[in-house]
Amino acid sequence: MARIFAYIAHKGGVPDDTATQLAATAKQIDSAASPTAILAGWGADLDAACSTLRASYSEIWKIASEALAYPNAELIRQALVSVLPSGSILLVAHEHFGIDLAPGLSIKMNSAFVSDVLAIDGVEGASLKVVRQEFGGQMSTHVHCDISSGAVVTVRPGAFKPTESAAVVGLVVDKSSEVGVLSAGRRYLETVVAESGAVDITKFNILVSVGRGIQKPENVAIAQELADAMGAAVSCSRPVVDAKWMEKSRQVGSSGKTVKPKVYLACGISGAFQHLAGIKGNPFLIAINKNPKAPIFQVADIGIVDDILEFLPELTNRVREMKTAVAK
16 A cells, blocks of 8 residues: 555644545545654744644654745745655545645656545555535535555545544654745735624624525525524525625635534534535534535534424524523
8 A cells, every 4th residue: 555645734733524535535545554744834833833743643754845935835845846755645634735735746746536435435555435415515525546656636625534543743744955946936925814793703702693595695594593502603604695694704604714612403404515614623513404415414414304494493492491490
């Protein structure tokens, strides 16, 4: 079996939540695998992120360069090509940065590329068997990927749950000297922070999030009643913002806010990867959707097939009854 690596994004010295998910994915490919994490960046934040990952990975490769102080897929592709052994399998989170990084990297490595993987069916000879989705999640496809020359695989966040494993004290290996001079045609200018609305959804432990299934703006009040009963906030997916039913500050996803609640209720949300990319911390995810084949059920802890316009009022009443009983 080829050696397995995981490219780990990090921010402010904290590795992305997908770090442990990618480790779990590697175990699905090869149960005996001890994947190696790769982190790129600069300064104290990079060192802190590498140190944190020592508890999850037996080996961490560090690529430090001032040019990588802000993640740039062009530069990181160059760096990874310099350090990755021929025939390697590299796992990358299927988020906006991973989508930018991975396809071009597979070309430079002359290896296979498969994106948005939801499940691993195993390895048969030189063929990696994976499950991904097509047509907006309406169809699951079983793909055989030739890994004889290595592969770059993007993994949907939340699809692989972190597994319990014995604690390790990983070794950090500095690979910076192997990278050489990095140059790119684009450069980082600035980060524009989105305005926060009257309600900051990033501060809540419980979110009641609504999608296209809410049908019309007047129905958002149904979700708000449940949120009020639970001490939660109402958030939403992009179609709700595009329809101007809720403000942009309430949107969860790659083009909206990144949230880290303890409980996340996805109500009438299909579960596109762009939305799931904004949900961090492995919350307890409850999906309510009248389409039993909605992709959100692939990553939910509890799935409920029902019309949210009928189910949410019933749930609100039950929550209120429980609170009243506890108060007595």
